[in-house]
Amino acid sequence: MTPNYDKHPKSKVGLDYLGLENNKNVHWNLKPSELYEKAICRGEAFLTKDHALVVHTGKFTGRSPKDKFIVDQPSIHDDVDWGEINQPISEEVFDNLFTKVQNYLGDKELFVKDLFCGADKNNRLQVRVVSEVAYHGLFAHNMFIRPSNDELVDHEPEFTVLAAPFLEADPSVDGTKSSTFIICNFEKKIILIGGTMYSGEVKKGIFGVMNYLLPKKGIMAMHCSANHDENGKTAVFFGLSGTGKTTLSADPDKTLIGDDEHGWSDEGIFNFEGGCYAKTINLSEEGEPMIYATTKMPGTILENVILNDDREPDFDDVSLTQNTRCSYPINFIPNASKTGTGNHPENIIFLTADAFGVLPPISKLTPEQAMYHFISGYTAKVAGTERGVTEPQATFSACFGAPFMPLHPTAYAELLAEKIRKHGSQVWLVNTGWTGGAYGEGSRMKLTHTRRMLSEAIAGNLENVEYVEDANFGVMVPTAVDGVPSEVLVPRNTWNNPEEYDLKARELASMFVENFKQFEDQASEELLKAAPRVS
Structure with missing residues (x-):
């Protein structure tokens, strides 16, 4: 019997604002099992022995910071710290690439996920991810906060990620630096992604939006993990990749609030996400038992991980990249918070991996x-x-x-x-x-x-x-x-x-x-x- 992928809650907001209203091959808010099936059948992924999903993201196994831009518009020009990180790009370049993406995706099979960013209902962002790959749909399902069926019907996207990973730009024509582009347009409320399948661009693109919007409301946006003890005493852990942010917050004696992105409002802290995106290089059951256990669970995505002959992950194999990762819903961690919120932190920890050995x-x-x-x-x-x-x-x-x-x-x-x-x-x-x-x-x-x-x-x-x-x-x-x-x-x-x-x-x-x-x-x-x- 052929599966029916169309019996799912669908937002009353269609894809007309993206110029894709005529595409008849759109899958709305598929369940993880359906996205699994699609990803495997389309050749995007394969399975481990324990039925976790493995995806190899191709040429790009990490973010492409030199190909990331913000559209320079009068409404945001004086706010943004322009430079090598926040690179400006013109509205004309964005509009031309937007048209190119619209034409390209017009007849493609598309996967739409409507989700929330932010566990605080008063300060969350309604997010939509639209991609030509099912894997992005599952990643978004894991990483963002999942609405109820009733919330899906009333979901009105405040920001949309539109991803065409197999569409490459022509720098000489399109005004980009390479064939890859990640462009955020704050007025149109769209993040345009092309030429890369790496899903971290989806997650971090929305993180950047929150980091722009929240401070204007007096809310601190933080690249940190967080947990609290049985008495509600909260700690947050700031740190760059490889410093232990995820490892140290995943303490079996604490409740995990989140592992990467949080806001700090007048009420306390709240997780932006509904999942975790942990590095798996040299991951072991002895060193990080809770994270290791998630790699055995159906629903987890293993990115750029190599399998051995028994279809078991070899986390010491970095032949594709050192940036091997796993994405999973936060409830895969047994002691994860059910609310994604915590009290005002009594302790703030700055983590650094000082290779000079002096700190x-x-x-x-x-x-x-x-x-x-x-x-x-x-x-x-x-x-x-x-x-x-x-x-x-x-x-x-x-x-x-x-x-x-x-x-x-x-x-x-x-x-x-x-x-x-x-x-x-x-x-x-x-x-x-x-x-x-x-x-x-x-x-x-x-x-x-x-x-x-x-x-x-x-x-x-x-x-x-x-x-x-x-x-x-x-x-x-x-x-x-x-x-x-x-x-x-x-x-x-x-x-x-x-x-x-x-x-x-x-x-x-x-x-x-x-x-x-x-x-x-x-x-x-x-x-x-x-x-x-x-x-």
């Missing part, structure tokens, strides 16, 4: 230092992570998520500082990188030690311990944490040659100061005083 494993920040480190957004790349990287390289990404922040970094930093002052949040800097030497000489911080330090800090057990001031960065470092060897806490003591540590620490401090020069003209005197000391 303390945990340290306490003043509000001014918190702003400074938030604007800096430091972590480090290590040898082998990217072509041409042969030694540790400092990486600074403002607000721990510069590629997704349309406004100037100080706008987010000032809003964060206001929230911290109002609610008395304590900010911690946690180094999940190297100790006892730089990458190649020292060793990676033990996850058990990091978890213990965070647990003690969040529980309030570090309030009355002795602290020493770090000579280079001015942060306060505890000299004792229950369950952690004391020699680990002060990084200089972990190096065989303390003089080499001093040199490397001054080198990194200088990098901080040099990077921050781009923000000095909009920084207060108090903020500038929070900079590392460079002799």
